[in-house]
Amino acid sequence: MKNDKAILKTSDWVKGISRHGELIIGFIDSMSMVQEAVNVVVVESDNEEMIGKTIPMSVNQVESIPMIQSKGAGELEFLIDLALATGDKEWFEELSAELNSKKQAVN
Structure with missing residues (x-):
């Protein structure tokens, strides 16, 4: 390469x-x-x-494309849908945990 x-x-x-x-x-x-x-x-x-x-x-x-370190809730939800669509369980779990921790930080 x-x-x-x-x-x-x-x-x-x-x-x-x-x-x-x-x-x-x-x-x-x-x-x-x-x-x-x-x-x-x-x-x-x-x-x-x-x-x-x-x-x-x-x-x-x-x-x-460089990954942005902090994703918003909307971006995370889109990526979770993408992980589900592609059948990537590990990525789905990683994104779900990130979204849950973001939601808990707001509450």
Whole structure:
């Protein structure tokens, strides 16, 4: 992989342009070091038909999106829905715990 790019890993959020010119925002589902490719689960795109699909992309087509440390309740609820939709139990539990602690801090 290229030295000038952040090191990518599974579950990283990325953005990029597909080979058909569509804006893609999603997370890495799997990757191939040999092919320098990642499979990205599309969460947002200017082509709505792409949303929810997993597409292969070259590591040169994507860049890592830095995670914001503090998420709001609305963001956490969206991510919890996404974790449920993707069947990621560990991520669901992590996000639910974060949302519960945020709600308890407010009360």
